[in-house]
Amino acid sequence: MPSITRRMIAILAIGTIFVAGLLFLTYHFLIGPTGLQTSMPTLSVATLGENKACVECHQKENPGIIQQYHDSKHSGHGVQCLDCHKPVKGQETLTKDHYNVALIAKPTPNNCAQCHATEVQQFTDSNHAAKSWYAVQGAKNFTPAELAKYHLLDANGKPLNGGNANPVFNLIGQDASAQSCEVCHAIGQKNSDGSFGDCTKCHLRHTFEVAQARKPATCAQCHLGPDHPQAEIYDESAHGAYYQANESKFNMDAPTGTLTVKDFPAPTCATCHMSAFGSVQGTHDVGQRLKWTLAPEIASVRKNGDVHQQTMNAVCLNCHAQPFIDDVMSKAEKNIALTNQNIAKGKSIIQDLRATGLLGTKPFGTPIDFLYFELWHHEGRRARFGAVMGGADYVNWNGIYEQEKALVELQSQAEALKVKH
Ligand code: HEC
Ligand code: HEC
Ligand code: HEC
Ligand code: HEC
Ligand code: HEC
Ligand code: HEC
Ligand code: HEC
Ligand code: HEC
Secondary structure, X not given: OOHHHXXXXXXXXXXXXXXXXXXXXXXXXXXXXXXXXXXOOOOHHHOOOOHHHHHHHHHHHOHHHHHHHHHOHHHHOOOOHHHHHOOOOOOHHHEEEEOOEEEEOOOOHXXXXXXXXXXXXXXXXXXXXXXXHHHHHHHXXXXXXXXHHOOOEOOXXXXXXXXXXXXXXXXXXXXXXXXXXXXXXXXHOEOOOOOEOOHHHOOOOOOOOHHXXXXXXXXXXXXXXXXOOHHXXXXXXXXXXXXXXXHHHOOOOOOOOOOOOOOOOOOOHHHHHOOXXXXXXXXXXXXXXXXXXXXXXXXXXXXXHHHHHHHHHHHHOOOOOHHHHHHXXXXXXXXXXXXXXXXXXXXXXXXXXXXXXXXXXXXXXXXXXXXXXXXHHHHHXXXXXXXXXXXXXXXXXXXXXXXXXXXXXXXXXXXXXXXHO
């Protein structure tokens, strides 16, 4: 055979093998037996060392996780599965072996703190952390050092509320609590490595986006309902109405630290309570901009309340003139005082009955206990929250009006009880 023919045959053979190989690879990696997958993630960033196996296997097991990870800023910046899922110091008891790799199934704030120490510190100092968990657990799982560190001791150095969980917890029982109280309050759960909280309550995994955390719907998972209807109040406020009508004008993805009225023409929950906005610094401590504690029976001013109010004021100033803000806030303070007065009246009726022994000692033992509880826990809070966040309907029809009605009812039930005995 002439050498030229031999060379042609060789080229043809190699060419055929090459084309066939290409067809096979295309089928195997792109089309596959289930057809073309358009949402196939770019795996390049996640293929470092052991992380390659995580992505490959979980792509088959739970493609949603890999898709969310792929869409995140983390994957874009080369943050790998094991950057979060590898145990850090103090997580020995949480560590399990997973296909020959040491794994943390549920990364805690201690894992995030490797790269986000500031956010973790601010969050840990906030009422979203230990205080929130204490509200539904009482002191039982806290060490004395933790009780002191997270301000869970009263003026006499004893655990708050006698160390007990809230009485409603006992009223509804453990099973109901596991799917209600504990779901919301797990934002501050105690983790076995000593850290507090669950960042994924706001930063849904595995996208971990700021855009999503800035939307009212994120906060509305928990801040709603008869006792803390901040979401409903926001919806009926001018801010909420503006947001709903103009959602497409909001630049939810704007980088943190650069947010201004150009990105957010009206505030969301996060703008007022957390975001860096205009000249105001951002914070993961949601108490830093609050003058009042509005949730308890009697609302009161916080330590450093005036400094906090100036920070909130600086947020409003981006969009409103000072006299306008002063007017709103001074009216709100009058209504906070009014709720306090109404609750004090109700409380004296109840204390009077207790003193005469006409009510038992069991919490929530008589209908009148519920009347008084709702006077502050529902109606009082609703009026206060409505007053500070622009919810006119909540100030009146769901608030003060309901309080006035309940006071008449309380008085008349108290008299009836006294007559009976
Ligand atoms: C060969 C397949 C395979 C590999 C490789 C693999 N996983 Fe998994 N993984 C699974 C399966 C299946 C489950 C669910 C059942 C179980 O827990 O074993 C799971 C569960 C998990 C869980 C939840 C565990 C729990 O207890 O809730 C995490 C977190 C996880 N994998 C992360 C990773 C990470 C990170 C890597 C890489 C270091 C990895 N996986 C490697 C198949 C795999
Ligand atoms: C930025 C940190 C971070 C990265 C990166 C990360 N994870 Fe996670 N992952 C978490 C957190 C936080 C949880 C939820 C913990 C909890 O339930 O409290 C979680 C939960 C999981 C779970 C169990 C929960 C479920 O929905 O089934 C699996 C499985 C998992 N991750 C796999 C992976 C894989 C695979 C990768 C890489 C492609 C990855 N993770 C990358 C932080 C991360
Ligand atoms: C290995 C370092 C590392 C770890 C661990 C880590 N992150 Fe990140 N994270 C980053 C980097 C890098 C960015 C991108 C920063 C940027 O955009 O400038 C980022 C960005 C973010 C953002 C902003 C995303 C956006 O849309 O702008 C959030 C929220 C976030 N991380 C949450 C978490 C949480 C929660 C954890 C723990 C479960 C965690 N991260 C663990 C490195 C890390
Ligand atoms: C998973 C549930 C959950 C989510 C989501 C949530 N919160 Fe909370 N929040 C709570 C709980 C529980 C408390 C009560 C903490 C306590 O015990 O004082 C609270 C308290 C607060 C407080 C009062 C803090 C203080 O110092 O008294 C503010 C303000 C607040 N949240 C704002 C927000 C904002 C803004 C968002 C959304 C960006 C949000 N929360 C998302 C559960 C949640
Ligand atoms: C839908 C989510 C959700 C559920 C369910 C829930 N809470 Fe809360 N809880 C919150 C939020 C949000 C606040 C913050 C209210 C505020 O500051 O305006 C709060 C505040 C509290 C407070 C006052 C704060 C403090 O630290 O003293 C207590 C106590 C409390 N809850 C106990 C409970 C108990 C007990 C249950 C179950 C019977 C329960 N919660 C169910 C979301 C929830
Ligand atoms: C109450 C809801 C909430 C919780 C809980 C929460 N975050 Fe955030 N986070 C936000 C919001 C809202 C932003 C956007 C702030 C802004 O607009 O400036 C944000 C932004 C971030 C950023 C981006 C900051 C930057 O400057 O780029 C990181 C990182 C982050 N969070 C980490 C965490 C970590 C870690 C945890 C848990 C310790 C956590 N977050 C818990 C709501 C939350
Ligand atoms: C226009 C700014 C603004 C917006 C938007 C806003 N808030 Fe507020 N919020 C305030 C002000 C002002 C107060 C009272 C501050 C004080 O104590 O001086 C307040 C109080 C609160 C409290 C009361 C904490 C306590 O003392 O019990 C919670 C919880 C809260 N807001 C959550 C939310 C949530 C959730 C959203 C969104 C659904 C939201 N806020 C939207 C400005 C705002
Ligand atoms: C990012 C801009 C922005 C911020 C920040 C902001 N607002 Fe507004 N506010 C608006 C817009 C837009 C409206 C609806 C248009 C209007 O009525 O002026 C509005 C309306 C209001 C209204 C109803 C006005 C009316 O005439 O009925 C009140 C009250 C109000 N804001 C109070 C506040 C307070 C108090 C703060 C700070 C805690 C605040 N706002 C922060 C943009 C903002």
